[in-house]
Amino acid sequence: MDSLLPDIAWYWLVGLVLTALAAGYMDAIAGGGGLIQMPLLLLSGLPPLSVLATNKAVALTGTASATLRYMLDGQVAWRVVRVAALPCMLAAFLGSQLAMHMPGWLLELALLGCLVAALLVALLVRPGVERQSEPIASRLRIIASLAPVGLYDGFSGPGTGLFLTLVKHARLRLGLLVATATTKPLNLLTNLGGVAAFVWAGAVVWQLALPMILANMLGGWLGSRAAIRNGARLIRPVLLGMLALLCAMALGKLIHALP
Structure with missing residues (x-):
């Protein structure tokens, strides 16, 4: 192991x-896997760019594994994926351009506001009946x-x-299980470009990424299986x-970023 990763001890691996x-x-189950993975990658001593690139490559394959499991069980609302994929990708590009022109503290404040609003919505909205069919919603609404x-x-806000x-x-008005399942292919599509860029730039530490990829794929498969079996009673508390x-985390970063 030392020969493969001279700068990372075996116990870190x-x-x-x-x-x-x-x-x-x-x-x-609910998204946000990067919250678990990124901190340890940063502590391992890898350069920040390598951390970001390796995390993205690992997370992409885990998402692919979960997507496949949800697809096999027929949980993905494909109409939502088809309608939303391109607009989400274009919006993400616009967001990255805006982020480059915003002060750091203002960016962190906006992030915290989004997260608090999302938490309140998640607390107020009760899980409905799980649906297996496509939602009745217009393209414009989607x-x-x-x-x-x-x-x-x-x-680059976490928790997308x-x-x-x-x-x-x-x-x-998708059930939590269908909503979770439909998020996975969308995440795959929106992250492919970023991962491809990192791979092209040689920023991924493959000696570390490959064993992590296998573990993340197994975790994605097991997690999606658990979500399918337990539905909203598992997904909601995890969410x-x-x-x-x-x-x-956002509050801590905002305090640190304030001028």
Whole structure:
């Protein structure tokens, strides 16, 4: 192991693989797996760009595994994916352009506001009946509901998957299970470009990423299986917990970023 990863001790590798397993599991249920994976990658001593690139590559494969499991069970509302994919990608591009022209403290304040609003909505909206069919919603409603989440994603804001799931549940009236399942292919499409860029730039640490990828894929498969079996009674508490964690992290970053 030392020969493969001269700058990372073997126990870091074991810890990162186990973390990737847990992140894949949690991400498949409610999103936000990066909250589990990123901190340990940063502590491992990798350069920030390598951390971001490796995390993205690992998370993408875990999302692919969860997507496949949800597809096999017939939980994905494909009409939402077809309608929202391109607008979300374009909105994410616009968001990244806006982020480059905003002060850091203002960006963190906007992030915290979004997270608090999402947490309140998640607390107020009760899980409805799980639906297996496509939602009855116009193209305009789907785009208007999900494109702002793509804009948020462009700001590099964490928890995009959480927001996508919550918006589909609250605005498009999808059950939590179907909303979670439909988020996965959308996440795949919106993240492919970023991962491709990182791979092209050689920023992914493949010696570390490959074992983490296998663990994350297993976690994604197991997490999606658990979500399918337990539905809203598992997804909702995990969603609330991840949103609360995001709020706490965003508040800490805002305090640090204030001028």
